[in-house]
Amino acid sequence: MNKYIWLIIVGVVIIGGGIIYSVFLRPQASDPVTTGEVREVTVIARKDRWAFEPEEIEARRGDKIVMTVINEDDYDHGIAIDAFGVSQRMAANSTIKIEFVVTQEGDFPFYCSVPCGEGEVDGKKRDHFDMVGKIHVRSMVSETQ
Ligand SMILES: [Cu+2]
Known part of the structure; x- marks a missing residue:
């Protein structure tokens, strides 16, 4: 397979992992917070x-x-x-x-x-x-x- 396809697959896995982490796995305590007060x-x-x-x-x-x-x-x-x-x-x-x-x-x-x-x-x-x-x-x- 073309090496560029592999690069794209690796890129998708990294970015997808980041999205999954931030949506499902990241502890809420690390959210930036503001009460507006x-x-x-x-x-x-x-x-x-x-x-x-x-x-x-x-x-x-x-x-x-x-x-x-x-x-x-x-x-x-x-x-x-x-x-x-x-x-x-x-x-x-x-x-x-x-x-x-x-x-x-x-x-x-x-x-x-x-x-x-x-x-x-x-x-x-x-x-x-x-x-x-x-x-x-x-x-x-x-x-x-
Ligand atoms: Cu002093």
Whole structure:
């Protein structure tokens, strides 16, 4: 048989396999999801506190988060959320806006990504590594709030 016929047969098998996989076999959890809901949150790094406020954010899988991040310090901070590909530097005394869709359910940390020093807050030592918070993403099918 002509080698081009074989190439076509192989091509059809590969493409057909891909279609069968995506229609019948692919786990639903890997579907891109969106609830169409937009959640506006504001996260503040208050002056000389080495903390984000709030430290916990609630969301539902598929929500779009529009996050306003305010840096009240006279030095730079950053905000990073590895799970959703967020990493932004914040200049001193600046406000940034970031947007992302929470595509997975679970608890995901957000943290300061720019070394920002240390200090004493209410008699306790705090530093860059204390600037950690958490996004709690509930399941899509959980009751709406
Ligand atoms: Cu920092």
